[in-house]
Amino acid sequence: MILYSMPTSGNSYKVRLLLALLGRHDVQRIDVEYLTDALEQAKQQGRLPFGKAPVLVLDDGTLLPESNAILCYLGDDTRFMPQSPVARAQMLGWMFWEQNQHEGVIAVRAALRAYPHRRALATPERMAELLERGHDLLQIMEDHLATRDWLVGDHATLADLCLFAYTHSAGARGGFDMARFPAIGAWIERITQLDGFEGLE
Template identity: 50%
Template structure:
């Protein structure tokens, strides 16, 4: 049985849970949170010296950090990874976009907004910077999704799953998604996929 260490309200941690749900892959969830210092405890740092969740642990004890790498491992040879080499690379391109051009703005602004412990970091400058960066990223997605149903290839892929994670809660960070109708329609397509589970869903047991 795979083990995912993570927190329910983190988009990064939601990504591997959603991939497992869409692929009907069982996993065990172990709650580790930044909010109570769990990611900084010695037993967790022994597993991930970078002190971040999500973290995947295989049956044989091997450990894999980084949400998009975990998504890639879980999605290997599934319909969520295109077989065409160009489409597969396009999927990766959007996954790197997510980490460098989307998450640092859309996710960070949400964190600054919803977590009281980060309130002192939510300066007007930081909020303005993350709003500008996030709107740019959402605009790039809007352009793409105005022309096609899915970000890479012709079906839902890991690119859609990982970008869904923080885009669908962008409103919590103060982004107005009504300005991005193609993105909103795409969110609905992902939510209609068989096996879809919402962000706070955790496996029973």
């Protein structure tokens, strides 16, 4: 298989993290960073159906876009996929929330700070709005993790890996005040202790 991966993207990182935790070193990786020839080439070759990474190319050539869909494919029948239908639905609920709410605030604020071609959009009003909204979203996670070690069940699932990708860098990259969220901090530490863990580049 081949993974088209954007090195600085949390969405791509979550797939790389799962592969590392599963010991899957058989997947070829092609880096397609923002504003590079490699990204444009991948688009022109039709390798990025939705115009963005990550995309997993299966052995038969099938293209699987969208990070959380890739997580579900790779995580099927592994320790990161709950066996109970209810627990699976709860896991998917967190993963849908990550893309629908969390990623569009936490990741966007970090991107506005990091990528030069997006800095024109980083008005003081927009950044303040994202900061306030991001703290509210992180508080949802904090309240949930205050009474449990993992988002769903008694061990790490795809939901934890999915939300870890942008949450663990929310302070350094997004400027969020992570000292306000000790339960999230402890959860982040637990994930970094998982066998095979690899950090964001």
